[in-house]
Structure formats: structure tokens, C-alpha cells
Amino acid sequence: MRALLIRDLTLALRAGGGFGLGLAFFLIVTVLVPFSVGPQAELLQVIAPGVLWLGALLACLLSLDRLLALDFEDGTLDLLVTAPLPLEAALSVKALAHWLTTGLPLVLAAPVLGVLLNLAPPGYLWLVASLALGTPALSVIGCFGAALTVAIKRGGLLLSLLVLPLYVPTLIFGAEVARRGAGGQEVTTPLLMLAGITCAVIALMPFASAAVLRMGLR
Amino acid sequence: MGYPSAMMLRTDNLTLARGGVPVLTGLSLALAPGQALILRGPNGAGKTTLLRSIAGLQPPLAGRIEGAQDRIAYAAHADGLKAMLSVTENLTFWARVFGHTDITPALDAFDLHGLADRLAGTLSAGQKRRLGLARLLVTGRPVWVLDEPTVSLDTGAVALFAEALRAHLRQGGSALIATHIDLRIEAQVLDITPFRATSATRAGASDEAFL
Structure with a gap:
């Protein structure tokens, strides 16, 4: 499992690996929003948590179709299925590698970009906390979406359509934590819901992913 | 070094489908340790389907496969190589996935020492194939399931492969190979053409999950 994680991280960091794609997208979205909305600091402050969460979610979505497609094309997935490593574990490791190369940089960049959107000072902590809790669920x-569509040529659009509804609960509760945090309100309820969703998908989703991947590889 | 378990690989009355259409039916074969079995048959006869089923990538429509679980090293047309990793990194990755660390014998057997630090993406087709076959050695698995292993190899590389295969068989391994060239090894030959599925077996058989 360590070998797979190290390999995926190495590949992401080498040329053409796609590391930074999500981060660059997140940067572009949050830098452009103030230009399109206009110079109203109060308005920006209101929409900042939502824009930051939406940007992070779309940035995550952007790199999903590479998650398994490259391994499918060069035959690695076929060979991984026949390897001693359970497919559920292999997919969990791949999701972890995706989070480390996409989700984690977004979490770390969010407070910096929050400045551009005039995020209220108490909101920074809760923005980072909600993203740190929520982005693993996105990966x-x-x-799962990548496993479902990997055998389909140009399955990127289908992948987005299938995954977006599943992202909605995480988006709602994640943005709610950030919004309430920025407004200085109680955050416990949405924070617990967000953590619960993440724990549940980490525990259950790999089994579904492995099942649909086995079907797709037939 | 030898392989610990002396299990037979056996298939019993297999019916296999490709894309929902049965291609092979009533196929039984047995492969003892130390043996190689060459599969022959025209294009589309079902060689790849048979090998994929034995490797566990697709379930048979009917029949059983015994002695294949966790003993197979599978090599098909795609070698599972990463262009941006070096030869050593590619091999080390597969060795570690299969719980091994030593890749030197594999580099020796396929004469890859001179290429060890090259990125796999810069290798020629034949060199990639050699690397793909070297992967078999680092798995430590006793049953090799090979689909056209000699594609794009030159005669020297084919000889290297045949030598590696002979060494594998001497250690008590076995191999199931779909190939059209003569590897000059002692092997049984199985022509799978007679097992081709007829329209009678095709009626009512479907592996579509959601239909």
C-alpha cells in the first residue's frame, strides 16, 4: 500500500502529473470573483465562504477523471486487480493520494485566498477546518465516480454529472460551517454533520468503488 | 528457489463471454507445476477472454476455475508501465506491491541493467515489452498467464524470454501462453477453436449487470 501511495505521489509531482491543476483553478476562480462581483467589500464578505467552498469543490472535480483513467489506459488497473492488495485498499490509497495532491493544497491555500474575498476574521479557522474535514469526502x-466511468471513453462529463449530486451534502454543510464561523455563530451542528458524512464515505465508499470497478474491467 | 505449493491450475467446463456474447463453451484444461500450455486459435477465438477469466478479471458464465486465486501473474498487451517513472522505479513498485524487494534477478534476466535509470516513456516498444515481462519475475507468482508475450520483441529478446520461462518452469512454476510463434520450449498445445460457442449457447446468456 505504501508503494502505491509513494508511486502516485511521485507521478503527480513529476512533469505532466497534474499536480497544481486544481490549485491553479481554485486560484483563478477566487481571484476573478472580486472582479466580476465588483468592489463591494460587504457583499464579498457575505459570499466569501460559499465562493471558497464552491471553488474548492470544482477544483477537486477537475482532476477526477485522471484519478483512474491513466492507470486504466496503460493496463495498471488490470494488474492491480490480480495483485495481492485488496482492490478496496488500492482504491482507498488512490483516493488518499488524490486528496494529498489536490485537497490538501486547497486547504492550505484557502486562508490566503480568503483575504482576497474579504473573509471575516473569525472565519479563517472555520474555513480551514471545514475544508480539511470535507475535502477527503470529495476525493x-x-x-467512486472515476471507478464507475473508467471503462467509458471520454467519461469525464458523465463522471461530473454522477458525482455532483453526491457532493451536495458535503458542500451544504461545509459552506455552512464556514459561513457560521465567519458570522461568529455556533458551528457545532454543521461541523458534526460534515465530519459524519466524511467518516461514512471513507468507511463505505471504497467497497462500492471496488465493486463497480471490477464490473467495469470485465 | 522453488515455488512452495504444488497445486494444479484446473478449469472445469468453462463457458466464457465477451461483451455479453458467449465465445467459448465446455472448456476444461489442467496445468501442473513445471508445465507450460500454449493456446492456439484464430483471432477472436477467445484466447484473451480465457486468459482474463483465469486471471480473475472477469467471471465465467458457467464452470469453475481452481488453483488460480492469488497465484497468477498476468501480462497482457498493456504492460502497466508509467512513462514518467524510470525502469527501476517501475519494477520496484510492482515488486513491493507483491511483497518483494529484490529486482536484480529480473533486470539480469531481461538484460535491463543498461536501461535501469531511463524513464520508461523513452524506451522503444521492444524495451518496454522486456520491462513488462521482467515484471513477471518480481511478482514471485507461480502461474504465469501471458497474452502474446513476444509482440514487438526481436529474436534476441525472444530468446531471453524463453530462457526466463524455462527457468520459471524448472523451479516448479507453470505458464499459460497465447502465442503464435515457436518459443522452443517443451509445452503442450491446446487449440481452443473446437470450444467455440455456438448459437445454442448464446441464447439467454448475458453478463450485463443491469439488464
């Missing part, structure tokens, strides 16, 4: 759910 794991995305891994």
Missing part, C-alpha cells in the same frame, strides 16, 4: 466520492 473518496470522486474515486
Whole structure:
């Protein structure tokens, strides 16, 4: 399992690996929003948590179709299925590698970009906390979508359509944590819901992903 | 070094489908340790389907496969190589996935030492194939299931492969190979053409999950 994680991280960091794609997209979205909305600091402050969460979610979505497609094309997936590593574990590791190369940089970049959107000072902590709790769920759910569509040529659009509804609960509760945090309100309820969703998908989703992948590889 | 378990690979009355259409039916074969079995048959006869089923990538419509679980090293047309990793990194990755660390014998057997630090993406087709076959050695699995292993190899590389295969068989391994060239090894030959599925078996058989 360590070998797979190290390989995926190495591949992401080498040329053409796609590391930074999501981060660059997140950067572009949050930098452009103030230009399109106009110079109203109060308005920006209101929409900042939502825009940051939406940007992070779309940035995550952007790199999903590479998650398994490259391994499918060069035959690695076929060979991984015949390897001693359970497919559920292999897919969990791939989702973890995806989070480390996509989700984690977004979490770390979010407070910096929050400045551009005039995020209220108490909101920074809760923005980072909600993203740190929520983005792993995005990677794991995305891994399921990638497994479902990997055998389909140009399955990227289908992948987005299938995954987006599954992202909605995470988006709602994640943005709610950030919004309430920025407004200085109580955050416990949405935070617990967000953590619960993430724990549940991490525990259950790999089994679904492995099942649909086995079907897709037939 | 030898392989611990002396299990037979056996298939019993297999019916296999490709894309929902049965291609092979009533196929039984047995492969003892130390043996190689060459599959022959025209294009589309079902060689790849048979090998994929034995490797566990697709379930048979009917029949059983015994002695294949966790003993197979599978090599098909795609070698599972990453263009941006070096030869050593590619091999080390597969060795570690299968719980091994030593890749030197594999580099020796396929004469890859001179290429060890090259990125796999810069290799020629034949060199990639050699690397793909070297992967078999680092798995430590006793049953090799090979689909056209000699594609794009030159005669020297074919000889290297045949030598590696002979060494594998001497250690008590076995191999199931779909190939059209003569590897000059002692092997049984199985022509799968007679097992071709007829329209009678095709009626009512479907592996579509959601139909």
C-alpha cells in the first residue's frame, strides 16, 4: 500500500502529473470573483465562504477523471486487480493520494485566498477546518465516480454529472460551517454533520468503488 | 528457489463471454507445476477472454476455475508501465506491491541493467515489452498467464524470454501462453477453436449487470 501511495505521489509531482491543476483553478476562480462581483467589500464578505467552498469543490472535480483513467489506459488497473492488495485498499490509497495532491493544497491555500474575498476574521479557522474535514469526502466520492466511468471513453462529463449530486451534502454543510464561523455563530451542528458524512464515505465508499470497478474491467 | 505449493491450475467446463456474447463453451484444461500450455486459435477465438477469466478479471458464465486465486501473474498487451517513472522505479513498485524487494534477478534476466535509470516513456516498444515481462519475475507468482508475450520483441529478446520461462518452469512454476510463434520450449498445445460457442449457447446468456 505504501508503494502505491509513494508511486502516485511521485507521478503527480513529476512533469505532466497534474499536480497544481486544481490549485491553479481554485486560484483563478477566487481571484476573478472580486472582479466580476465588483468592489463591494460587504457583499464579498457575505459570499466569501460559499465562493471558497464552491471553488474548492470544482477544483477537486477537475482532476477526477485522471484519478483512474491513466492507470486504466496503460493496463495498471488490470494488474492491480490480480495483485495481492485488496482492490478496496488500492482504491482507498488512490483516493488518499488524490486528496494529498489536490485537497490538501486547497486547504492550505484557502486562508490566503480568503483575504482576497474579504473573509471575516473569525472565519479563517472555520474555513480551514471545514475544508480539511470535507475535502477527503470529495476525493473518496470522486474515486467512486472515476471507478464507475473508467471503462467509458471520454467519461469525464458523465463522471461530473454522477458525482455532483453526491457532493451536495458535503458542500451544504461545509459552506455552512464556514459561513457560521465567519458570522461568529455556533458551528457545532454543521461541523458534526460534515465530519459524519466524511467518516461514512471513507468507511463505505471504497467497497462500492471496488465493486463497480471490477464490473467495469470485465 | 522453488515455488512452495504444488497445486494444479484446473478449469472445469468453462463457458466464457465477451461483451455479453458467449465465445467459448465446455472448456476444461489442467496445468501442473513445471508445465507450460500454449493456446492456439484464430483471432477472436477467445484466447484473451480465457486468459482474463483465469486471471480473475472477469467471471465465467458457467464452470469453475481452481488453483488460480492469488497465484497468477498476468501480462497482457498493456504492460502497466508509467512513462514518467524510470525502469527501476517501475519494477520496484510492482515488486513491493507483491511483497518483494529484490529486482536484480529480473533486470539480469531481461538484460535491463543498461536501461535501469531511463524513464520508461523513452524506451522503444521492444524495451518496454522486456520491462513488462521482467515484471513477471518480481511478482514471485507461480502461474504465469501471458497474452502474446513476444509482440514487438526481436529474436534476441525472444530468446531471453524463453530462457526466463524455462527457468520459471524448472523451479516448479507453470505458464499459460497465447502465442503464435515457436518459443522452443517443451509445452503442450491446446487449440481452443473446437470450444467455440455456438448459437445454442448464446441464447439467454448475458453478463450485463443491469439488464
